[in-house]
Amino acid sequence: MAKDRLAEVLKDWEAVIGLEIHTELTSTNTKMFCGCPIDFGGEPNTRVCPVCLGLPGALPVPNKRAIELTVFAGLAIDCEIAPWSQFHRKNYFYPDMPKDYQISQYDLPFCGVGHLDINITGDGVEQRLDRDSAENVTPAADGSGYRARIGVTRIHLEEDTGKMIHIGGSDGRIAGATHSLIDFNRAGTPLIELVSEPDIRTPEEARQFAQMLRLTWLTLGISDCNMEEGSMRVDANVSVRRRGDTTLGTRAEIKNMNSFKALHDGVAHEIVRQAELLESGVHIVQETRHWDAGAKRTSSLRSKEEAHDYRYFPEPDMVPFEFTEEWIESVRAQLPELPGARHTRYMTEFGLSAYDAGIFVNDLEMAEFYEAAVTLAGMDRAKAVANVILNDLSAHLNAEGLAITESRVVPAMVAELVELVEDETISSKQAKVVFAEMAETGDAPGAIVELKGMKQVSDTGAIEEAVDRVIAANPDEVASYRDGKESVIGFFVGQVMREMRGQGNPKIINEVLRSKLAG
Numbered sequence: 001m002a003k004d005r006l007a008e009v010l011k012d013w014e015a016v017i018g019l020e021i022h023t024e025l026t027s028t029n030t031k032m033f034c035g036c037p038i039d040f041g042g043e044p045n046t047r048v049c050p051v052c053l054g055l056p057g058a059l060p061v062p063n064k065r066a067i068e069l070t071v072f073a074g075l076a077i078d079c080e081i082a083p084w085s086q087f088h089r090k091n092y093f094y095p096d097m098p099k100d101y102q103i104s105q106y107d108l109p110f111c112g113v114g115h116l117d118i119n120i121t122g123d124g125v126e127q128r129l130d131r132d133s134a135e136n137v138t139p140a141a142d143g144s145g146y147r148a149r150i151g152v153t154r155i156h157l158e159e160d161t162g163k164m165i166h167i168g169g170s171d172g173r174i175a176g177a178t179h180s181l182i183d184f185n186r187a188g189t190p191l192i193e194l195v196s197e198p199d200i201r202t203p204e205e206a207r208q209f210a211q212m213l214r215l216t217w218l219t220l221g222i223s224d225c226n227m228e229e230g231s232m233r234v235d236a237n238v239s240v241r242r243r244g245d246t247t248l249g250t251r252a253e254i255k256n257m258n259s260f261k262a263l264h265d266g267v268a269h270e271i272v273r274q275a276e277l278l279e280s281g282v283h284i285v286q287e288t289r290h291w292d293a294g295a296k297r298t299s300s301l302r303s304k305e306e307a308h309d310y311r312y313f314p315e316p317d318m319v320p321f322e323f324t325e326e327w328i329e330s331v332r333a334q335l336p337e338l339p340g341a342r343h344t345r346y347m348t349e350f351g352l353s354a355y356d357a358g359i360f361v362n363d364l365e366m367a368e369f370y371e372a373a374v375t376l377a378g379m380d381r382a383k384a385v386a387n388v389i390l391n392d393l394s395a396h397l398n399a400e401g402l403a404i405t406e407s408r409v410v411p412a413m414v415a416e417l418v419e420l421v422e423d424e425t426i427s428s429k430q431a432k433v434v435f436a437e438m439a440e441t442g443d444a445p446g447a448i449v450e451l452k453g454m455k456q457v458s459d460t461g462a463i464e465e466a467v468d469r470v471i472a473a474n475p476d477e478v479a480s481y482r483d484g485k486e487s488v489i490g491f492f493v494g495q496v497m498r499e500m501r502g503q504g505n506p507k508i509i510n511e512v513l514r515s516k517l518a519g
């Protein structure tokens, strides 16, 4: 769908978006209510036992680590932690769930209201039309975008289902399949579900929220958050209303968005689809829709269930949980620096723009590389180090198709290169040559400078000699400079540089030239 079409629709319509994000707690190593190991793939139905197969008489034993990690996750996004909570049974029939109910949480989840701040920079800024007036929005200090605070309703803990594999249908879907297979290896994997408030207004905000959440979970180390393998799964509730309306429109839930791009495009498509239907006088049906990234459209899956369809009741095989204030605080004390705080630190301490800080914060390996280089180069060179990484190194990685961890360039080399420029050993022009050489060979920048005899000459004596020779050889140009034609200075700098085989310090050459020509 064309970007212009979305922009056009958003002029008249406001989108109201809420996300439901499921994340498997892959770092617990064992399942939620039994000791079976968790892993991706492998021989089907090999990581199973009577509990996760739902055999009669098998009793669940809750995974303590999974509960700790859920509270850890909640604290990271400022959720209120419930002092008293419990599991409920969610009853429904589906072949991938052998018990015919899922142990989940209902009205007493472990984590209650919280929030997550997102930073929007770049192209997506324009999608938010009320960015100067909305209550939850703060413009970035450097004018490069805005920060939005998105409310979180809750996070609860449940068990994942098994996996159905449909044979013969297109795209692995049940439609058109000749038969289906079932693998219970995933059944019982601890799964947290985060529900956001409907505070999201644009496809870009939806993407950033999911991306920020993934970064937060990765920083906490609670999950590998692999979207392709399904460890993190995002569903979006989307409705639209005329700008100025305060009542909510009928929403549709979109599933199967297994990348951030798919989330953005699926939501954008759904906004346009609903607005066009409403404009032509057709009502929106509350339903679940499937995003088909290949065909770039959503299609109806089923009408949406309501909570009462599930006949929730308290899980009778487990006692409720009571968390003391002390225990909650001991979990809080383990929180590392989170992406939002890191973004702010890069702007205030390292002097980066919101946009540049966002690039680092969105890529944990790049941020790690950057921090290591800044530690070596010093805080006052943080901005120069960022420039080398964001320009030279990024271009090199793109051209070679490499991840930052696969490159020959290591943080110490970037720090050294920045030092060589800052102490005027080489010019910034020479630095480009040194960078290309070190990316190619993996040699240290200092060694390359030595080997190529590239040192920038800042020695005033040598520069003065060269300047004298150039002045003596070009009497006409000297005369025109002294007649007021200042632009001739460029010619002189070029001549001196040539005389010094490109190694003179341009700043000093300029100073010496001006003083001698004035004389």
Ligand SMILES: [Zn+2]
Pocket: 031, 034, 035, 036, 047, 048, 049, 050, 051, 052, 053, 188
């Ligand atoms: Zn098991």
